[in-house]
Amino acid sequence: MIDLAGRRVLVTGGSRGIGAACCRLFAEAGAAVWVHYGHRREIAERVLEALPDVESGEHRLFGADLSEREQVDRLFAEVAEAWGALDCLVNNAGIWVRNELATLDDAKLDDTLQVNVNGVFWAAQRALPLMDASADPSIINISSTAGQRGEAFHSPYAASKGALIAVTKSWASELAPRIRVNSVAPGWVDTDMSAEAYRDGGREEIERTIPLGRVATADEIAGAVLFLASPLAASITGEILNVNGGSVLCG
Numbered sequence: 666m667i668d669l670a671g672r673r674v675l676v677t678g679g680s681r682g683i684g685a686a687c688c689r690l691f692a693e694a695g696a697a698v699w700v701h702y703g704h705r706r707e708i709a710e711r712v713l714e715a716l717p718d719v720e721s722g723e724h725r726l727f728g729a730d731l732s733e734r735e736q737v738d739r740l741f742a743e744v745a746e747a748w749g750a751l752d753c754l755v756n757n758a759g760i761w762v763r764n765e766l767a768t769l770d771d772a773k774l775d776d777t778l779q780v781n782v783n784g785v786f787w788a789a790q791r792a793l794p795l796m797d798a799s800a801d802p803s804i805i806n807i808s809s810t811a812g813q814r815g816e817a818f819h820s821p822y823a824a825s826k827g828a829l830i831a832v833t834k835s836w837a838s839e840l841a842p843r844i845r846v847n848s849v850a851p852g853w854v855d856t857d858m859s860a861e862a863y864r865d866g867g868r869e870e871i872e873r874t875i876p877l878g879r880v881a882t883a884d885e886i887a888g889a890v891l892f893l894a895s896p897l898a899a900s901i902t903g904e905i906l907n908v909n910g911g912s913v914l915c916g
């Protein structure tokens with residue numbers, strides 16, 4: 666039902682977890698996909714190789730540390746050279762680092778804000794001119810329930826995701842009517858990022874706090890992203906779409 670044939674989509678952090686699921690769903694819907702990764706090329710290559718061929722163009726791969734402006738510039742220079750245009754940017758890459766206030770680690774604080782916030786600003790800024798020729802350009806930022814209700818011992822992460830919610834709403838009006846800007850706010854998801862928290866009974870404890878009683882799959886988050894990128898969401902901008910099993914009941 667969702668047909669994205671002819672679209673070109675860049676997914677940051679497309680090599681694993683939610684990003685890899687997004688790459689697969691977008692390609693299955695007919696879009697050409699740019700799989701961005703941070704540091705682990707072999708894993709990203711496996712995602713790229715598994716994508717079905719599409720008529721929209723060739724899928725691509727490029728590594729860039731999003732905490733460095735110059736690497737983000739290089740990523741988008743590659744996209745400009747290879748595709749010359751972009752229909753959708755999914756700002757998905759992120760890091761989740763424990764950093765409690767009493768023993769605040771400045772390097773970790775900087776790192777979290779650089780990757781999760783500055784990297785998103787830089788990517789979106791570079792994507793804008795590439796979206797000029799698109800019929801329905803959109804940006805989708807992956808935030809988190811942490812940005813809505815906070816997260817103990819992870820306040821820098823919560824701050825970064827709260828920032829993405831504010832940024833989504835700001836850009837939605839700033840870039841209207843041309844570019845739609847939305848966010849998907851996942852709760853607990855089954856990926857590498859949260860694997861540690863699920864060990865030793867952690868998963869069961871977490872699942873007891875989720876009204877739907879289970880952690881989401883990466884595909885379930887990707888499905889919401891695909892919807893927001895599609896013509897079905899043509900009237901939606903500035904929205905925070907929760908995919909959290911009912912854990913946080915606000916948009």
Ligand SMILES: NC(=O)c1ccc[n+]([C@@H]2O[C@H](COP(=O)([O-])OP(=O)(O)OC[C@H]3O[C@@H](n4cnc5c(N)ncnc54)[C@H](OP(=O)(O)O)[C@@H]3O)[C@@H](O)[C@H]2O)c1
Pocket residue numbers: 677678679680681682683684701702703704705706729730731732757758759760761780807808809810850851852853854855856857858859
């Ligand atoms: N998992 C959850 O429970 C959960 C819940 C709420 C929100 N989220 C959010 O959802 C998004 C995806 O999470 P996930 O669970 O799929 O994460 P993940 O499995 O840990 O994957 C993270 C992705 O981001 C890339 N990345 C990390 N640091 C980077 C950097 N400095 N520069 C460029 N790329 C970098 C990684 O590439 P490399 O491996 O190559 O570095 C990888 O592709 C994140 O924004 C996360 O905050 C996740």
